[in-house]
Amino acid sequence: MIEQIVFYCFAAMLIFSAGMVVSMRNPVVSVLFLVLSFFSCAAIWLLLQAEFLAIVLILVYVGAVMVLFLFVVMMLDINMTVLREGFVKFLPVGIGVAVLMLISMGLIVGSSQFDIAAVASVAQHDPGYSNTKELGLALYTNYLYPFEIAGIILLVAIIAAISLTMRKPRTHKTPKPEKQVSVKRKDRVRLVKMKAEKE
Amino acid sequence: MTSELTFLIPEIVLFVLTCIILLVDTIGSSEDKSFIYWLSQSTLIVTVVLLVFLCPDSTTHAMSMNFVSDPMGAILKIFICAYTSVVFFYSYDYLKEHELIRGEYFVLGLFAVLGMMVMVSAYSLLTIYLGLELLSLSLYAMVAMNRDSQSATEAAMKYFVLGALASGMLLYGISMLYGVSGAIDLASLSAYISQQTGNNILLIFGLVFVVVGIAFKLGAVPFHMWVPDVYQGAPTSVTLFIGSAPKIAAFGMAIRLLVDGMEGLVDSWQGMLIILAVLSMAAGNIIAISQTNIKRMLAYSTIAHIGFLLLGIISGSQSGYAGSMFYVLTYALMSMGAFGMVILLGRKGYEADTLDDFKGLAVRSPWFAFIMLILMFSMAGVPPLVGFWGKWFVIKEIIAMGHISLAAIAVLFSVIGAYYYLRIVKLMYFDKADQMTAIKAGQGMRFVLSINGLALLALGFMPGMLMALCLGAFA
Structure with a gap:
């Protein structure tokens, strides 16, 4: 009973904050609402006894990704009024398409296909059960091959990002300190002997 | 576990060698990349040798x-590596x-090649x-x-935005399939479907x-919007790459998903693919006529060829899949040659990517005009070139399955398509050249491009060997 109440609270919070993410005028506020939605999501994971995923969601997404996101949003100074131009003009079409999609998907997915009875309930484990250990075992045995490929994808992402953003060393003239220090007097000053000239 | 890893040796070797090349490139700061280039070529050759050596028969x-x-995966992988080697050249x-x-x-x-090998x-x-x-x-x-x-x-x-959208679609479909069947591997999925x-x-x-995800990646109408823009905008060397090996990989992916995974739903995906195939052949061939940029024209021609490729899969028979495989292997060869010609005619600071650049090529270089003639005739499907056999095999299978009207549509659009291929031949042989600059390309490039063109002729006279290989892959 109490579990259900907690679930509905967090579910409502998730939907509310997700809605706020797309409707807020200020992008910084949007990002903060996104953080809130990740938190509610993590809480729902916890209800499913998937504590590892819940913690990772908070550590990785909220702790690392969202902070980076916030930095980018703050630095970029996006003019939202320009982005929102034509919003009202396309609104009727957008709503039409969305409603159509919703109805057609509701007819298919919402039917008895995903009935509670049809889906096996979540397995209950005793308190000593370690989610992390099970995930680790699965990742490094049955799913080793996909796991390695995912690693390679990340490597490619790094290579792509660096090769697309790194410019060649600048070609304009900058003083090179190491050369400035090692300069000897004879490199720069040339004594020229000449006869004294009479007035 | 050790015995299982032997199947993965080509992939592992390719990955390790690629990482080494990456390190060599980072450490050696020299501007001359010929060393990296030769390392990459040798990596591909080593991979091909390993693939041939470890080629499974079951x-x-x-x-x-x-x-x-x-066998199908191994053959596709060998062709992917071999074609990429030519592309690099x-x-x-x-x-x-x-x-x-x-x-x-x-x-x-090389990482893209690894991705393709994983896919197939x-x-x-x-x-x-x-x-x-x-x-x-x-x-x-x-x-x-x-x-x-x-x-x-x-x-x-x-490309990025539409590709991400397509991946999202594919992933959504996959999550649905997983949600229904609880199976992530194709064997359990097809077992689940057969019980239904x-x-x-x-x-x-x-x-x-x-299917939407596959169509996006193949570039079938109505999911083809990215193809012309990407083909035209990308550097020709990249267009050349996108137009060749990845098509083979996309074919492999389609076979894995639709045949290995969901052959039980053949009646459902047949109908979807028929719509995609007919639209692709129609839109590709008709829009290509009005193009003046050859890269864009070849992009629309790709879309049309994808329509033909889908015909073989639609037939739903082993020989039909083999026909499609024959089609994609030969199409990639033709596409590579055609973009190779665009590269050959270009020079520093100048891209020969308009149709006018082919005017009077017969006077400037009779030999390469002849090679281009072979390429264009092969794409149009003129016998005895290999493009004809590709079309012949898939249309034969479609008729054998009783889709006579579909075969008629395919022939009709292939006749319409012949117009724009023949127009290039006309430009080369009957028009006066705007410029008489000599072709500046290395001996190696000339040699490989000639081999590429003549291979189409040779395969056209002896399609049996490649066809037997494709049939063997699905036996």
């Missing part, structure tokens, strides 16, 4: 059903000429998706590599999204 699953080793000259040469081009190209030998929905992402990510970066070009950046952006009696609407729902 189907084995490895890595907890995530990987399959079978053409690209090297182009990149050097246009001062775009960077070690990352080859490294990302994947046996779970998860691995298929990961292989596809590895391929796509490398391709996005390669398209964007020329940052000073506005059109390349625009093409990369378009009646119409399982959720399975079809997932299938629709998977």
Whole structure:
């Protein structure tokens, strides 16, 4: 009973904050609402006894990704009024398409296909059960091959990002300190002997 | 476990060697990339040798059903590596000429090859998706590599956004399939489907999204919007790459998903693919007529060829799949040759990418006008060139399955398509050249391009060997 109440609270919070993410005028506020939605999501994971995923969601997404996101949003100074131009003009079409999609998907997915009875309930484990250990075992045995490929994808992402953003060393003239220090007097000053000239 | 890893040796070797090339490129700061280039070529050759050496004659699953080793996968992988090697050969000259040469081009190209190899030998929905992402990510970066070009950046952006959308669609379909069947590997998925009696609407729902994802990656109408822009905007060396080997990988992915995974739903996906095929052949062939840029024209021709490729899969028979495989292998060869010609005619600071650049080629260089003639006739499907046999095999299969009207439509559009291929022949042989500059290309480039063109002629006279190989892959 109490579990259900907690679930509905967090579910409502998730939907509310997700809605706020797309409707807020200020992008910084949007990002903060996104953080809130990740938190509610993590809480729902916890209800499913998937504590590892819940913690990772908070550590990785909220702790690392969202902070980076916030930095980018703050630095970029996006003019939202320009982005929102034509919003009202396309609104009727957008709503039409969305409603159509919703109805057609509701007819298919919402039917008895995903009935509670049809889906096996979540397995209950005793308190000593370690989610992390099970995930680790699965990742490094049955799913080793996909796991390695995912690693390679990340490597490619790094290579792509660096090769697309790194410019060649600048070609304009900058003083090179190491050369400035090692300069000897004879490199720069040339004594020229000449006869004294009479007035 | 050790015995399972032997199936993966080509992939592992390719990955390790690519990482070494990456390190060599980073440590050695020399501007001359010829060393990196030769390392990349030798990597591909080593991989091909390993693939040929380890070529399996039966189907084995490895890595907890995530990987399959079978003749079809092995043959596709050999062709992917071999074609990429030729692509690198053409690209090297182009990149050097246009001062775009960077070690990352080859490294990302090799990672793309790895992605394609993962795709064609994947046996779970998860691995298929990961292989596809590895391929796509490398391709996005390669398209964007020329940052000073506005059109390349625009093409990369378009490719990235639409590609991400397509991946999302595919993933959504996969999640539906997984949600319904609880199976992530293709064997359990097809076992689940074969148990189903009646119409399982959720399975079809997932299938629709998977088909959309495949159509996006192949570039079938109405999911073809990215193809012309990316082909035109990307540097020709990258267009050449996108137009050849990845098509083979996309074919492999389609076979894995639709045949290995969901052959039980054949009645459902047949109908969807028929719509895609007819639209692709129609739109591709008709829109190509009005193009003046040859890269764009070849992009629309790709779309039309994808329509033909789908015909073989539609037939739903083993020989039909073999026909499609024959089609994609030969099409990639033709596409490579055609873009190779665009590279051959270009020079420093000048891209020969308009149709007018082919005017009077017969006077400027009779030999290469002849090679282009072979390429264009082969694409149009004129016997005795290999393009004719590709079309013949798939249309034969379609008729054998009783889709006479579909075969008639295919022939009709192939006749319409012949117009724009023949127009290039007319430009080369009957028009006066605007410019008489001599073709400046290295001996190697001339040699390989000639071999590429003559291979189409040779295969046209002896299609039996390649066809037997394709039939063997599906036996």
